Amino acid sequence: MSHLPPSRRAALRAFAGIGGALALGATACGPEESVSGGTTTAPVRTPASGVERRFGAEWESHTRTFMSWPALASVWQHDLPYVREDIARIARAVGEYEAVVMTARPDQQASAQRACGSQVEVIPLAVDDLWARDTVPVFVEEDGEVVGVDFNFNGWGNKQEHTGDAQVGRKLLGTYGIPREQAPLVAEGGSFETDGEGTLLITESSIVNDNRNGGKSRDQIEDELIETLDVEKVVWLAGVRGEDITDAHVDSLARFTAPGVVLLDQAFPGTPPDSWSRSAGQARSVLSKATDARGQPFEIIDLPQPDLDKITGEGDDFVSTYANFYIANDAVFLPEFGDRKADATAKAILQEHFPKRDIVQLRIDTIASGGGGIHCSTHDQPGKPAA
Numbered sequence: 185m186s187h188l189p190p191s192r193r194a195a196l197r198a199f200a201g202i203g204g205a206l207a208l209g210a211t212a213c214g215p216e217e218s219v220s221g222g223t224t225t226a227p228v229r230t231p232a233s234g235v236e237r238r239f240g241a242e243w244e245s246h247t248r249t250f251m252s253w254p255a256l257a258s259v260w261q262h263d264l265p266y267v268r269e270d271i272a273r274i275a276r277a278v279g280e281y282e283a284v285v286m287t288a289r290p291d292q293q294a295s296a297q298r299a300c301g302s303q304v305e306v307i308p309l310a311v312d313d314l315w316a317r318d319t320v321p322v323f324v325e326e327d328g329e330v331v332g333v334d335f336n337f338n339g340w341g342n343k344q345e346h347t348g349d350a351q352v353g354r355k356l357l358g359t360y361g362i363p364r365e366q367a368p369l370v371a372e373g374g375s376f377e378t379d380g381e382g383t384l385l386i387t388e389s390s391i392v393n394d395n396r397n398g399g400k401s402r403d404q405i406e407d408e409l410i411e412t413l414d415v416e417k418v419v420w421l422a423g424v425r426g427e428d429i430t431d432a433h434v435d436s437l438a439r440f441t442a443p444g445v446v447l448l449d450q451a452f453p454g455t456p457p458d459s460w461s462r463s464a465g466q467a468r469s470v471l472s473k474a475t476d477a478r479g480q481p482f483e484i485i486d487l488p489q490p491d492l493d494k495i496t497g498e499g500d501d502f503v504s505t506y507a508n509f510y511i512a513n514d515a516v517f518l519p520e521f522g523d524r525k526a527d528a529t530a531k532a533i534l535q536e537h538f539p540k541r542d543i544v545q546l547r548i549d550t551i552a553s554g555g556g557g558i559h560c561s562t563h564d565q566p567g568k569p570a571a
Contacts, residue, residue, distance in 0.1 A: 237326045237414035240566050241380030241440065242511040243538070247330075247567035249278050249512060250356065253288035253296040253306070254314040255348075259554075266550040271314055272299040274517065274558055277544055279303035282513040283570035287311045287356065289348070309355055310348040315556065317435065318372035319349040320563035321357060321364065324413060330567055332357040332364050333412060335371040340429045341395025362565075368408050370396040374433035374560060379443040382416035382477030384409060387423025390431040416477040421467040424459045428555065432460075435559050436508045438467055439487075441537035444480050446471055447487040449507040452526070455489075487533060490523030497521065497549035506530040508557025511538070513569055517558050520545035 254271060257264050275284050280303070287309035288296040297306040311319070318340070321332035334353035339346045357364040369391070377385040386409070392402045400408075406418045423432035439447045448468060451461045471482045489504045497504070509518035516538050520527050527545060535543045548558060 235326055237324050237331075239322070239324050239376075239378050239380070239384075239413040239415055241378055241443075242564055243441075244380060244566055245568060246282050246513050246564045247570050248283035248285050248565050249510075250316050250320045250563045250565065251275055251278075251284060251286045251561060252311040252314050252316045252319065252349075252352075253286055253292055255289050255292060255312055259313060259344075263550050263554065267314065267554060268296075268299060270548045270551045271561060272296075272301075273546055274548065274561060275300045275304045277517060277546055278510070278512050278515075278562065281515045281542075287316075287352070307359065309352065309359070311352060312346045312348040314551070314561050315349070315374075316563040317374045317560045318430075318433075319346070319352040320373065321353045322373050322376065322413070323362075323564070323566050325566060330362055330565065332362045333367050334364055335367045335369070335373070337372060338370050338396065340372065341370075341393060341431065343395070343429050365412075367412050369400065369405060369412075372430065372433065373563060374430060374435045376413075377434045377439055378413075378415065379440045379476060381443045383440075383443070384413065384415045384418045385421065385434050385438055385440070385446070386418060387421050387432050387434045387437065389423030389425040390433055393425065393431055395431075419470065419474050419476075421470055422463060424463050427459055432463060433560075436503070436505045436557060437464065438471070439507050439509070441485075441534075443478065444476055445483045445485065445537065447485050447507060447533070447537070449505045450486045450488045452489045452491050452504075485533065485537075487530065488526065490521045490526035494523035494526075495521040496547070497552050502549075503552040503555060503557060505557065506534075508559040509534065510558045510562045510564075511541075512562075512564070514540075515542040515544050517544050517546060517562075519548050519552065519557060521549075521552075522547075 254260060254267050260267050275286055278284050284304045286296055286300055286304050286306045288306050289310055290308040293306050293308050300306060319337050321334045324331050324333060337350050354364060371391050375386055375390045392405055397405055409418055425431055437449050441447055449464055468484060471484055475481055487506050495504060504521055506518050509516055516534050518530060518534060531543050531545055
């Protein structure tokens with residue numbers, strides 16, 4: 185691939201309807217696509233004034249990981265069984281380290297439970313697809329209490345209608361009794377990367393965009409992010425507009441491993457320049473000149489992609505970034521693409537930055553061919569590990 189987005193173009197084509205299966209802005213529900221399911225709806229809570237809020241880093245303790253069972257044959261077509269195998273593989277692997285809750289449509293709950301095994305809790309909730317990072321609320325901590333901030337998921341700027349996924353915030357939080365606040369803007373969890381100490385990385389293309397926040401300037405959105413997440417500094421990366429369904433989320437481009445330390449996705453040597461390699465170059469330029477919320481410069485570490493001629497995945501649009509890794513309790517999960525040298529290099533880089541955690545590599549070829557990775561399909565709830 186040339187960074188994350190080429191395969192996101194494949195996802196966009198799928199959402200737009202390969203072979204006329206799904207039109208943009210339309211709901212397409214086949215035999216396995218019922219959107220019914222009883223849940224408790226969380227009421228919207230007014231943000232408390234004068235209370236300190238914190239948006240923690242992913243490497244901090246988790247109570248559980250949320251995931252979603254892919255439901256739509258109209259999106260995945262003949263790949264639906266295979267992407268479910270990938271999702272179940274991730275769920276079982278993460279379940280060795282922390283509690284995993286898989287949301288699944290009620291008519292798919294039993295089959296999802298069989299695939300994921302007894303270590304994963306599968307609950308009925310009318311989800312549409314697997315992208316829990318974007319549909320589950322962003323969790324912040326407030327006086328020791330976890331609060332879910334619902335960022336009004338709208339199908340990545342109305343590129344696809346997600347009737348069920350748009351309701352995940354209020355229904356999931358209601359089920360777990362987590363207070364819910366509604367953000368004053370539209371965004372997805374994959375848009376945000378934080379060091380847990382007040383610094384936020386974000387791509388301008390994914391949020392300063394008429395398809396999410398029409399009429400709002402970057403300064404207005406920055407003010408709302410600072411107020412909503414209680415961060416101190418927003419570092420803006422340009423990203424890429426309109427060439428993938430997310431408009432280039434940051435979580436496949438630049439990731440913190442510690443305050444001040446950023447892993448930056450890099451194309452395989454010799455790959456012809458394109459929008460995505462230029463985006464990485466622009467991100468490097470910004471990060472090399474910027475400082476974090478503490479006033480410290482960033483250390484930038486290259487995270488090189490594999491050789492596309494050696495990967496096991498198929499398709500010109502395959503997402504081959506290692507940057508879309510997920511940090512769980514005592515482990516880090518990242519893809520294994522089949523280029524042995526590149527896979528080993530990525531694992532070694534992550535091990536160096538997380539020396540006390542197991543580095544677990546997983547095959548996710550179908551997820552990657554559909555436009556995402558392990559981070560896209562998981563969402564951490566901060567707090568003490570579940571008993």
